Amino acid sequence: MASVQRMSALAKEISEKTTIITEYLTSNGLDAASFDVNGLAEFPIPPEDEVPFKARLDLAGATKELFDISVGPKQGLRDLGWECTNTLSLQAIWEFRVAEAVPLEGTISYEDLTGKVEALNNLPIGVLNLRRLLRHAMTNRIFCEPVKNQVGHTRTSQLLLENEPLNNWAGFMSHDLWLPLANVVNAMRKWPASDEPSETSVNIAYSQSLPWFDFIQQDQELAKRYNLAMKSHGGSSGYSIEYVVKGYPWADLGDATVVDMGGNQGYVSFAIAEEFPNLRFVVQDQAGMRTTETVGTVPEQLADRVKLTTHDFFTPQTEAAECYFLRMIFHGFSDKYCVKIMQALVPALRKGSRVVINDGALPEPGTVGYLEERSMRTLDLLMQVTVNAREREVDDWTELFARADQRYKVRRVWKPERSAISFIEAEWTGE
Numbered sequence: 188m189a190s191v192q193r194m195s196a197l198a199k200e201i202s203e204k205t206t207i208i209t210e211y212l213t214s215n216g217l218d219a220a221s222f223d224v225n226g227l228a229e230f231p232i233p234p235e236d237e238v239p240f241k242a243r244l245d246l247a248g249a250t251k252e253l254f255d256i257s258v259g260p261k262q263g264l265r266d267l268g269w270e271c272t273n274t275l276s277l278q279a280i281w282e283f284r285v286a287e288a289v290p291l292e293g294t295i296s297y298e299d300l301t302g303k304v305e306a307l308n309n310l311p312i313g314v315l316n317l318r319r320l321l322r323h324a325m326t327n328r329i330f331c332e333p334v335k336n337q338v339g340h341t342r343t344s345q346l347l348l349e350n351e352p353l354n355n356w357a358g359f360m361s362h363d364l365w366l367p368l369a370n371v372v373n374a375m376r377k378w379p380a381s382d383e384p385s386e387t388s389v390n391i392a393y394s395q396s397l398p399w400f401d402f403i404q405q406d407q408e409l410a411k412r413y414n415l416a417m418k419s420h421g422g423s424s425g426y427s428i429e430y431v432v433k434g435y436p437w438a439d440l441g442d443a444t445v446v447d448m449g450g451n452q453g454y455v456s457f458a459i460a461e462e463f464p465n466l467r468f469v470v471q472d473q474a475g476m477r478t479t480e481t482v483g484t485v486p487e488q489l490a491d492r493v494k495l496t497t498h499d500f501f502t503p504q505t506e507a508a509e510c511y512f513l514r515m516i517f518h519g520f521s522d523k524y525c526v527k528i529m530q531a532l533v534p535a536l537r538k539g540s541r542v543v544i545n546d547g548a549l550p551e552p553g554t555v556g557y558l559e560e561r562s563m564r565t566l567d568l569l570m571q572v573t574v575n576a577r578e579r580e581v582d583d584w585t586e587l588f589a590r591a592d593q594r595y596k597v598r599r600v601w602k603p604e605r606s607a608i609s610f611i612e613a614e615w616t617g618e
């Protein structure tokens with residue numbers, strides 16, 4: 188009877204969380220997210236309003252669990268098996284630019300829509316093919332058919348038109364990673380337990396031998412799509428720079444220099460520097476990011492405290508500083524290369540120097556809400572797909588530092604509230 192009790196408990200939780208959310212929205216004169224073409228694309232509940240914000244996350248987890256129980260293990264497994272087709276309709280819609288051919292107001296018949304899509308692509312597609320793809324997509328609330336044979340937008344399909352990063356995200360995931368995902372297991376067989384970024388499913392899928400970033404640089408369209416897709420991901424609330432600025436006790440460093448390794452054009456350092464006037468920043472990145480065409484601009488008011496310089500983090504560090512900061516670097520490399528980065532830092536370290544990492548730290552299974560756990564686990568898989576890298580658990584971080592050099596001591600690992608990524612702070616105990 189435990190499952191019966193669980194169903195009742197979930198139903199109660201769903202009811203309670205829904206009440207918290209709807210009361211919040213009603214009292215603030217706000218609407219809920221909706222798939223209606225004029226609806227809200229996301230809930231207007233800011234993270235600062237913690238109770239309703241968390242209630243929504245809990246609601247998503249509870250409804251998923253109740254849904255899974257209602258479906259049951261047998262049908263659930265059957266459904267999961269063919270889930271691989273789920274993004275097929277999205278891929279086709281993105282590839283054939285269907286969203287552009289559907290009117291923003293009103294509807295269009297399948298026949299007329301097929302004519303428009305075929306003209307857009309200069310390709311015969313056929314009414315029946317387009318109809319089946321769209322009717323599948325509608326089960327994911329992409330487009331709707333309010334009257335038989337008439338297609339209209341939903342809020343989701345409309346986003347493909349109005350939100351460029353999200354449209355690129357849809358294309359990158361459903362189109363560019365489609366073949367690599369199908370080749371991950373093949374890559375694991377071909378290069379068992381590989382640590383190399385050029386021995387991945389992307390190498391098999393696209394029959395080429397380059398590491399991911401070199402590969403995408405060869406194709407300007409793909410590189411642009413990847414960058415915009417990452418903007419869509421990084422733009423989600425858990426990656427706000429605010430969590431970097433407020434999530435670490437920067438003031439405790441006193442009058443100090445922070446070396447921001449792989450710091451891109453410095454936007455993270457700029458934000459920290461604005462808040463902490465005692466800190467100086469050296470923002471290092473690859474030479475390709477510092478040519479006359481590519482180099483960024485330091486805001487005038489920070490010019491005397493922030494420098495954009497060149498340094499390859501696989502080569503010995505020469506900049507002496509109190510703190511070395513690496514944000515979103517290690518999750519892009521396998522352990523072998525992370526250890527190299529940590530070892531290349533050693534020549535610059537002095538007793539008490541800090542290494543501050545801002546990167547993913549996987550939660551212990553089942554210790555966070557469903558949405559967060561699912562998103563972290565998915566990201567972890569994707570790191571294998573493209574670069575043979577991975578997201579790490581707290582213990583993995585400690586082991587990584589120990590493997591690099593026993594004189595590193597991990598002081599603590601913590602995740603600022605609402606941040607999607609954690610801080611891992613280590614201290615150099617050598618001389």
Ligand SMILES: C[S@@+](CC[C@H](N)C(=O)[O-])C[C@H]1O[C@@H](n2cnc3c(N)ncnc32)[C@H](O)[C@@H]1O
Binds near residue numbers: 452501
């Ligand atoms: C995912 S981005 C992170 C950028 C920034 N730290 C942030 O938090 O947004 C990785 C950065 O590492 C840089 N990078 C990659 N390989 C590098 C290397 N060998 N040496 C220095 N920087 C490198 C890239 O150019 C890029 O700017």
